[in-house]
Amino acid sequence: MHPILAVGLGEILWDVLPRTRLLGGAPANFAYHVNALGGAGVPVSRVGDDDLGREALSLLVCLGLNIDAVSLDEDHPTGTVDARVDADGVATYVFPDDVAWDFLTLDQSALTLAANADVVCFGSLAQRGEVSRRAVHHFLAATKKGLKIFDINLRQDFYSAEILAASMDAADVLKINDAELDVVTGLFSLPQGEQPALRALMERHDLDLAVLTRGDKGSLLLSPDTVSDLPGEPVEVVDTIGAGDAFTAALALGHLKQWPLDEINRYAAKVAAHVCSQPGAMPEMPRKLRLA
Template structure:
């Protein structure tokens, strides 16, 4: 049987920490974790035709990712982000403007990939620029058979109600964390409380699944006819970079195999906990967490 083909659509960038830099970007992290868990994860993105871009491509290849749909931009630099990790291992980010992934371009091979994909994960950050926003929605339109997952990923002020609403309309699944849910509840005047707010979004945008992560406090999955609400996995946190993307990758793989919500939730939490216990967004994945 062919592995599940899941695309991470959007930004590739370098997380620049005080003493090092690590390759990341939510879509690239998602693709890596799909691959590491036994699926076929593919990033669709853009990097600069510069030293950081070439280093990024080389590292993705070493991490066994297909880079055919990562294009080179001759005019804009590879994306970077200042990532700052607090005493609890929680990261915050500052993103420069006008970098390569703001100018995402799709060629025919990328559109062919869209038509083959079983799942596509996209967020709001890579839609901050009109060029990349148009490319993302064109890819989603070509991904006829794919499960479309909107991992909302709010960063700084790089989103508008219009961008969020259009993305929700394009999605089958919403992935959101508890801080982001507060922002979205205020933006869209949703009813108070986790479940009422998520149910309102599901009804308004015809979503099949809503997923809320609460860091160490567990995660909530809602479908039209089922609920899974589990406490978090105990873990000694090194940093949280990439943990949410790992959760999303495990979620997609479980959902496409039609697992019950509790099984999906438990598996995704274990995968995310492992990533929290390791430095960086793309650690090695233990064999016990890979799909059989």
């Protein structure tokens, strides 16, 4: 049996912390974690033809990822983000404009990958510019059989109601955190309360599954006829960078394996807790969490 082919579609960037620099970007993190859990994760992105871009590609190869769908941009630099981690390990981010992933382009090999993908995860950040927004939706349209997960990933003011609505329309699964749900509830005049708000989004956008993460307060999964609401996994947090992406990767694998919602929820929470206990977005995954 072939491993699950999972695409992380969007940004690759360097998280620049006060004392170090770590490779990240939610789609790249997602691809890494799928790979680390036993699937075949592949990033589709763009980096600059510069030292940071070459270092990113080299590191992705060392991490075991296929980089055939990561293109080089001769005109724009590799993306970076200034990440600040507070006393509780929670990260906030500031993103420079006009970097390589804002100009994502798709060649035929990327479109072939779209047609063969079992799952594609994408967010709103990579859609802040028109070029990459078109590329993201072109890729999604070419995804014939794959599950499409919109991990909303609101950053700064790089989103609009139109972008979010179109992305939910294109998706099968919505993944959102509690702070983002507050923003989206106001933006779309949703009913108050987690489940009513998520149910409204599911109905409006014909979603199969809605997923809410609340950090250490647990996670909620809603399908049309099932609810899974579980407490968080106890963990000593080093930082939260990449934890949401790890949750999404584990969720994708469990969902494609048709596990019950409680089993998916529990597994994803364990994976995310492990990432919280380690520095950076792409820590090594213990064998006990791998599916193969």
